[in-house]
Amino acid sequence: MTLKTGFAALAATLALASAAAAQDIKIGLTGPFTGGSSSMGVSMRDGVKLAVEEINAAGGVDVGGKKTKITLIERDDEAKNELGVQIAQELINKEKVTATVGFINTGVSLASQRFYQEAEIPVMNNVATGTLVAKQFPAPNYIFRTSANDAIQSSMIVDEAIVRQGFKKPAIMADSTNYGQLGRTDLEAALAAKGVKAVAVEKFNVKDTDMTAQLLRAKEAGADVLLTYAIGPELAQLANGMAKLGWKVPMIGSWTLSMASFIDTAGANGEGAIMPQTFIQQPTTPKRKAFIEAYQKAYKVDRIASPVSAAQGYDSVYLLAAAIEQAKSTEGPKVREALENLGKKIEGVVTIYDKPFSKDDHEAISGNIPVMGIIKGGKVEPAHPEDIAGDKAVRVKPKA
Amino acid sequence: MFEYLLSQLVSPVFWQLIASGVAVGMIYGVIAFGYQLTFATSKTLNFGQGEALMLGALVGLTVAPYTSYWLMLPVVAAFGLLQGSVVERLGVRQAIKIKSEAGWIMATIALGIIFKNLAENIWGRDDLKFPPPISEKPLSFHGVNVLPMELVIVAGAIIMMLLIELFNRRSIYGKAVVATSNDRDAAGLMGINTGLVITFSYALSSLTAAIAGVLVAPVTLTGATMGSALGLKAFAVAIIGGLSSGFGVVVGGLILGITETLTGYYFSTGYKDVPGLLLLLAVLSIKPSGLFGKSAIKKV
Numbered sequence: 214m215t216l217k218t219g220f221a222a223l224a225a226t227l228a229l230a231s232a233a234a235a236q237d238i239k240i241g242l243t244g245p246f247t248g249g250s251s252s253m254g255v256s257m258r259d260g261v262k263l264a265v266e267e268i269n270a271a272g273g274v275d276v277g278g279k280k281t282k283i284t285l286i287e288r289d290d291e292a293k294n295e296l297g298v299q300i301a302q303e304l305i306n307k308e309k310v311t312a313t314v315g316f317i318n319t320g321v322s323l324a325s326q327r328f329y330q331e332a333e334i335p336v337m338n339n340v341a342t343g344t345l346v347a348k349q350f351p352a353p354n355y356i357f358r359t360s361a362n363d364a365i366q367s368s369m370i371v372d373e374a375i376v377r378q379g380f381k382k383p384a385i386m387a388d389s390t391n392y393g394q395l396g397r398t399d400l401e402a403a404l405a406a407k408g409v410k411a412v413a414v415e416k417f418n419v420k421d422t423d424m425t426a427q428l429l430r431a432k433e434a435g436a437d438v439l440l441t442y443a444i445g446p447e448l449a450q451l452a453n454g455m456a457k458l459g460w461k462v463p464m465i466g467s468w469t470l471s472m473a474s475f476i477d478t479a480g481a482n483g484e485g486a487i488m489p490q491t492f493i494q495q496p497t498t499p500k501r502k503a504f505i506e507a508y509q510k511a512y513k514v515d516r517i518a519s520p521v522s523a524a525q526g527y528d529s530v531y532l533l534a535a536a537i538e539q540a541k542s543t544e545g546p547k548v549r550e551a552l553e554n555l556g557k558k559i560e561g562v563v564t565i566y567d568k569p570f571s572k573d574d575h576e577a578i579s580g581n582i583p584v585m586g587i588i589k590g591g592k593v594e595p596a597h598p599e600d601i602a603g604d605k606a607v608r609v610k611p612k613a
Numbered sequence: 614m615f616e617y618l619l620s621q622l623v624s625p626v627f628w629q630l631i632a633s634g635v636a637v638g639m640i641y642g643v644i645a646f647g648y649q650l651t652f653a654t655s656k657t658l659n660f661g662q663g664e665a666l667m668l669g670a671l672v673g674l675t676v677a678p679y680t681s682y683w684l685m686l687p688v689v690a691a692f693g694l695l696q697g698s699v700v701e702r703l704g705v706r707q708a709i710k711i712k713s714e715a716g717w718i719m720a721t722i723a724l725g726i727i728f729k730n731l732a733e734n735i736w737g738r739d740d741l742k743f744p745p746p747i748s749e750k751p752l753s754f755h756g757v758n759v760l761p762m763e764l765v766i767v768a769g770a771i772i773m774m775l776l777i778e779l780f781n782r783r784s785i786y787g788k789a790v791v792a793t794s795n796d797r798d799a800a801g802l803m804g805i806n807t808g809l810v811i812t813f814s815y816a817l818s819s820l821t822a823a824i825a826g827v828l829v830a831p832v833t834l835t836g837a838t839m840g841s842a843l844g845l846k847a848f849a850v851a852i853i854g855g856l857s858s859g860f861g862v863v864v865g866g867l868i869l870g871i872t873e874t875l876t877g878y879y880f881s882t883g884y885k886d887v888p889g890l891l892l893l894l895a896v897l898s899i900k901p902s903g904l905f906g907k908s909a910i911k912k913v
Contacts, residue, residue: 247738389883416883420842422833425633426877426885429626446740446834453832457751458629459758478742478834 237284238274238543240265240533241304241313243325244340245292249419249444252473253317256519257340258287259512260526261314263504264534266511274534277541283534286310290321297321301328310334311543314529317522319343320391330355333545335536335552337529340522342366342467343395347575355549357570359529359563360521361491361578366467367399367442368406369489373585373596374438374465375407384413384436386427386451386466388443396442396467412436417447424454432460441466445474452479452486463487471586471593473518483588487596490586491563491578492524494593497606504562516592528561532569532577535559565609579610625756630874636763636832638870643770643825644847645854645862647818650777652856653794654807654814657705657717659697661725662822663844667837668728669693669823670830671736674743682746682827689823697819700724701812709811725844732837740839743830762831769828770863773821778859790814849893855903864905868892 242261244254265283268274273282286308290297297316304310305328313329314337316322322341329336330350338346338358347358374380385400387393397414404411412434415427428451431439439455441448441464448470455461463485464470470488479486494517496502504527508517517523532552537543540551552570559566569577587596595601621627644666648658659665672692677685704724708716747765751758781787792800793810801807826840833839846869854865869889877885896903 247733249738249740251739416881418886420838422829423633423637423874425630426874427882429629429878430882433626449834456749457758457760459751459753474740478740480742 237282238276238537239284239286239308239310240530241300241308241310241315242285242287243290243297243300243304243313243315244317245321246287246289248292249446249474250292250317250472252445252518253340253522254289254292256517257315257317257522257526259508260523261285261339261530263507263511263523264527264530267507268530268534275538276543283530290318290325292318292321294320294324297325298328301325305329305332305334311537311545312337312533312548314339314526314533316341316346318392319346319395322346323349326350326356333549335533335545335549337533339525339529343392344399345395352572353546353549354575355545357532357552357575357577359525359532359577361468361489361583362576363396363399363467365578365580365583366489367396368403368580369583369585370400370440370465370467371403371407371409373487374440374463375404375409378438378463378465380438380463381409382412382435382437383409383440384415384431384434384438385411386415386417386431386439386441386443388447389416389418392444393442400440400442411440417443419444419447421447422450424451425458427451428454428458428460432458436462438462439464439466441470444469445472446478448472448475448486449478449483452482456482468521468583470588471519471521476588476591476593480591484590486588487585488593489583490521490593491583492521493584493586493595493601494520495595497601500560501562520593524562528559528563528566528577531559531561532566565607567609568612569610577610582608582610584608626878628755628757630878631871632757632759632763634871634874635867636759636766636870637873638867639767639770639863640825640829640843640866641847641850641869642854642863642866643773643828644822644843645851645866646770646774646777646859647821647825648847648851649856649859649862650818650821651811651814652851654790654797655705655709655811657709658721658848658851658856659700659705659815659818660718660721660844660848661700661728662818662847663840663842664725664728664732665693665696665700665819665822665840666826666829666843667732667840668696669819669826670743670835670839671732671826671837672823673827673830674741674835675736677744686824686827689827690820693820693823694816696728696823697816698812700819701815705811705815706808729837729841736837738837740834740836743827743835745831760832766828766832770825773824774859774863777817777821786813846889849889852903853889853893853896855906857902857907858905861903861905865903 245251246254269282272280288300312335316338317340319341336356340360342363344362344364387397413431465487468488470486535557536548536551540547553572564582584600585596586593647662669689673685673689676688704720705717747761789805793807797807850865850869851862854861872888873885876888
């Protein structure tokens with residue numbers, strides 16, 4: 214064998230090997246695995262990986278009669294918009310993924326999704342909550358979501374505070390990021406719908422350590438409840454600041470009040486905070502029990518750092534896999550169409566998905582699905598256990 | 614209007630704001646004091662001062678479980694001395710030697726970034742809770758609440774600065790520092806090893822930052838990014854107060870801390886940082902050497 218034919222043979226073997234790998238379904242997985250929002254990112258990643266392992270262990274996804282395994286391509290976006298954009302381009306052009314799951318931060322998802330939309334590659338946005346995220350593009354829209362958006366959350370927060378608990382003078386506390394300020398707008402709109410106006414609307418920066426001025430303004434305005442839109446560390450500073458001022462009103466806010474960085478750093482001061490949750494780490498259904506046990510076994514933890522992120526991440530993979538099976542293809546447009554007309558009922562951790570998406574509605578979670586959680590003993594528990602008692606444990610999106 | 618102002622002066626709210634402003638301002642002041650230390654001897658600054666604070670806090674967090682909070686302080690102090698010396702040797706010495714105008718700026722910023730990345734790799738990127746050494750229950754004085762730890766911050770900062778001033782004025786080594794600050798060339802001719810004095814001033818500057826780090830960590834959060842915002846604020850404070858005056862930077866810190874909380878309350882929390890920056894611009898255009906700084910004539 215001459216050297217030349219040797220190389221040719223080698224090249225052929227390599228081509229075969231890569232062809233074998235290319236037959237796997239490549240799915241991008243992106244989120245902040247380090248940094249301030251990493252407790253959400255890591256839990257989401259672990260939920261996604263758990264689902265993929267289960268699917269692969271059962272032989273993989275059936276693509277037109279051929280069982281195919283899923284390969285995840287993980288990338289850490291560090292919650293940075295510019296890094297998210299780079300990763301999107303890498304996953305699309307270099308890795309040629311079939312779809313991408315992930316996104317924790319609304320800013321990163323809005324900046325990155327444009328590239329998937331142009332490349333006609335579906336995105337399962339499983340944590341970011343900005344209301345715009347799932348309707349950034351007109352149909353055919355490639356962005357799908359399995360988390361409760363800010364419009365849903367803010368109206369739940371207002372319902373809980375004003376209707377259910379009867380508070381009259383809410384104060385809004387929001388950070389100065391996109392997340393906080395878009396959430397503040399949603400909260401103000403939801404309050405207006407109930408004919409209530411916030412007695413104080415205060416703002417702070419990420420990394421601010423002293424909340425005295427904000428809290429005193431709310432206190433002097435006679436606030437009887439704080440409605441919050443911020444992330445863990447600053448929320449903890451708010452709770453600690455109230456303890457310092459010797460003033461205590463309930464905190465009711467977006468789901469970030471369930472972040473480990475809030476619960477752990479606020480400690481006793483954070484007890485009693487209430488927030489919307491799509492999933493609370495309790496075995497209320499057999500599926501949830503199995504998920505919690507599998508997660509605990511796989512990652513050797515007792516408390517899931519962010520149960521909501523883990524469950525939404527896990528479910529997003531099953532939805533995607535079902536769509537690929539139904540499309541009998543890994544081509545973006547076909548998978549999108551399948552997602553929009555999903556025939557199979559999927560029992561997820563969060564809910565039972567029965568036609569979760571349509572051409573114009575890319576939100577799997579409707580307003581009736583999340584329940585309010587409360588921090589008790591450093592854990593998130595149902596704020597109103599009667600809400601999820603018995604057959605109310607699984608709440609399903611109403612048919613359009 | 615006048616009556617409103619008067620009514621505010623007797624209200625506990627006003628004094629609560631002042632108390633919080635003093636606590637925050639003292640943190641700025643201590644970090645700015647570190648800028649002043651190195652500026653006095655070498656006319657250079659460590660732009661990684663915020664990172665020195667962060668490293669101090671994280672080292673303290675690691676050591677504290679093995680000792681106790683108070684026994685950990687000398688360890689952190691020693692670490693600060695070492696870290697400052699490293700910054701001077703690697704980043705500043707060469708620049709001073711070749712009389713580079715900007716070399717030390719880039720070098721100290723670069724070292725700051727390296728320290729931050731190092732900390733991210735060792736301690737992770739999440740904010741951690743620093744267990745407070747004393748009770749977290751607030752003390753109340755006539756309706757004004759302060760955390761015991763805030764008192765420790767203020768007292769600790771003052772004691773540390775007094776000790777350094779005492780050292781500079783009374784000990785023979787301190788006199789070498791003062792001599793170098795006054796006239797480096799003359800001090801060198803008198804047999805003072807001014808290079809060593811500059812290294813020492815960097816070591817001392819990082820020591821103050823590191824101690825400041827463990828003092829503030831129980832009330833803020835501890836993490837690789839905790840220093841960046843504080844370091845920047847302290848830089849503004851140093852400019853306002855005057856880089857050549859140790860007393861000036863402390864007053865500058867208090868001014869900035871108090872304006873922040875007062876503006877936040879009486880105007881809007883969204884504009885909290887604006888008056889401080891306006892003050893900075895005003896000082897730069899009217900008295901560039903700072904409120905308490907001695908104006909120096911640059912000899913060419």
